[in-house]
Amino acid sequence: MDKDHRLTPFYTKLKEYAESGTIQHDVPGHKLGQVPNDLKDYAGITMFKLDANAPRGLDNLNRPTGVIKEAAELMADAFLAEKAYFLTGGTTMGILAMIMSTCRAKEKIILPRNVHKSAINALILSGAVPVFVKPYIDEELGIANHMNYDEVEEAILENPDAKAVFVINPTYFGVTSNLKKIVELAHEKEMMVLVDEAHGSHLPFSDMLPLSSMECGADMSSCSLHKTVGSLTQSSILITQGPRVDHIRLRSTINMIQSTSPSSLLLSSLDVARKNIYFEGPIQIPKLIEMARKTRAEINQIPGLMACDDQYFLDRHADDYDETKIIIKVSGMGLSGFDVYKELFDEHKIQLELAETQLILAVLSIGTQQKDLDALVVALKALSDKYMPMHLPALQPKIKYSYPEALTRPREAYHAPKKYVPMNQAVDEIAAESIMIYPPGIPIVIPGEIISQEILDDLDFYQRSGSVILSDTEGGYIKIIDKEYWEKWSELYENE
Ligand SMILES: Cc1ncc(COP(=O)(O)O)c(C=O)c1O
Structure with missing residues (x-):
């Protein structure tokens, strides 16, 4: 029934x-x-x-x-x-x-x-x-x-x-x-x-x-x-x-x-x-998607900006795309996503979901109103009018996305004998905790992975861009495996 x-x-x-x-x-x-x-x-x-x-x-x-x-x-x-x-x-x-x-x-x-x-x-x-x-x-x-x-x-x-x-x-x-x-x-x-x-x-x-x-x-x-x-x-x-x-x-x-x-x-x-x-989704979501499409078209008229549509992702091996997310590439203005995220909040009272080096992300729902999207377009236009005449060089992506090599399971690394070292002295050590920027909360390094110089450079870049770096250890230190005792410990606990 x-x-x-x-x-x-x-x-x-x-x-x-x-x-x-x-x-x-x-x-x-x-x-x-x-x-x-x-x-x-x-x-x-x-x-x-x-x-x-x-x-x-x-x-x-x-x-x-x-x-x-x-x-x-x-x-x-x-x-x-x-x-x-x-x-x-x-x-x-x-x-x-x-x-x-x-x-x-x-x-x-x-x-x-x-x-x-x-x-x-x-x-x-x-x-x-x-x-x-x-x-x-x-x-x-x-x-x-x-x-x-x-x-x-x-x-x-x-x-x-x-x-x-x-x-x-x-x-x-x-x-x-x-x-x-x-x-x-x-x-x-x-x-x-x-x-x-x-x-x-x-x-x-x-x-x-x-x-x-x-x-x-x-x-x-x-x-x-x-x-x-x-x-x-x-x-x-x-x-x-x-x-x-x-x-x-x-x-x-x-x-x-x-x-x-x-x-x-x-x-x-x-x-x-x-x-x-259940009742409103089938009625409101199509309207929301129409609003999102119109907003993307308006943003794409603004110099220095690109709002990605579904075709953009389908051309890049996506199976499908949820059009209620608006991704805007802002680096054409010579600004990072982090700069734009901050300025939209500080100067225009607009809170976005996320910033990355090149982009910003707005997440819509059936609670989003047309006036909210209009405000975003107006604010982005103001930023473009301000920064485009400065001819700032377009930013290149900083993050290389080579993932670290893992030496052991996350559980083993988490429980292994550990010590704490300043982050900048952790090159080639094995991480015993996750480090991430938030949002999105996706770990850049996880327990068991080797901390390379590239990872430390990425973290430094994120920090200087104003991102929140999350890890368990505070004060610029990081938890790593103490290799001196690890082997002995592993003999006892490796199957846990
Ligand atoms: C991809 C992804 N998975 C899981 C979560 C966790 O969801 P929640 O915040 O409901 O705990 C988040 C939160 O941001 C997320 O972005």
Whole structure:
């Protein structure tokens, strides 16, 4: 029987509870807003009344049997999946759960090297062995993007013992690989297909967008509804289909890393976002894509700028392109993406999603309004009018994208005996932690990889460009493997 997507079982029950006048002798300690605080003064008491923990009737996220179960069934239906799990730790948590429940220590997983840091952390936690596929390098834009099917095929055929293939659908830049073909080959070889759909939660809701993970036949996917569908930040889902998923193992992994006090605000925001995208997506997404196309055409009239359309990516081995992402190459003005990102914020009050050396990225959703896009065009025109007459030399891509050589598994490097050295003295050492710029949070070096001078130069360049460099060690130091003790240690722990 068709599901009734007008229903919001969890949100409806939560609202009922908030209005019920129940005397609260449980947590949370703000007692549904009875403790005074500045946030309540600004955001209003309703937000606190909806921030309940686990009162009777509101079900339990660790083992849903009531309204969370009903809400999850509606979610699965909307996303064309068989089962959905609600997550309050973002797709970061979904990626951890997918990989940890699929791979044990020393089992192989095929994945692109430009994965989000959560996938690298999942390798540390599970002990899995990564088989990295080099992503397509777009020389024009100076970015690493999607995986070419041929490269994935080669990795699958060369590693028949791999347990899973991990695919990003779409990449941060909106590009998809041929996921359907990857799934067919992986399943033929008895491998699972796990999908990072952090940037693709809207895909199932319009046929003007690339195919979603479930439409392509993938086994599991995690989607950040908070990124493109409108739920609250940190709320995501993990969806599954087919006979390969071991739900007992998956459930216990999720319960291991999920808080026992999941936010009811986040859960209810998933419930209502699903209802909205289910009805509004098919109507609003085509309009949004039209707005994005018009904006690209306007930007392409501005000297020094290039907004990439779908043909741009199709000409570069993309399977498809999500047109709700606007990528603008700005280096023709003689500025870096970082310069433009900063100036748009400082001078024009425009916050972009991301900057890279050559480009900026605007992420749209059905919440984007025409006036917001007009403001972007006006601001970019102002920048072009200011900088083009200066005839600054066009920037060349700085990053070479040769990935470091790995000497050991991320888990082994993470746990091995270690020492700390100043970053600039780490040449030829083996990293024991990840280093990345954020956004996008894609590690430049991961535990187990050799730190080359080229990597240090890249990091230095990013730092000088104003990017945020993230690593575990602070103060310009980096954690490396202490080679003196490593061999002895390995004898004891190498199989962990
Ligand atoms: C490609 C990719 N995967 C996963 C994530 C993690 O998603 P979340 O922020 O929902 O934890 C991100 C976040 O930026 C991402 O860009």
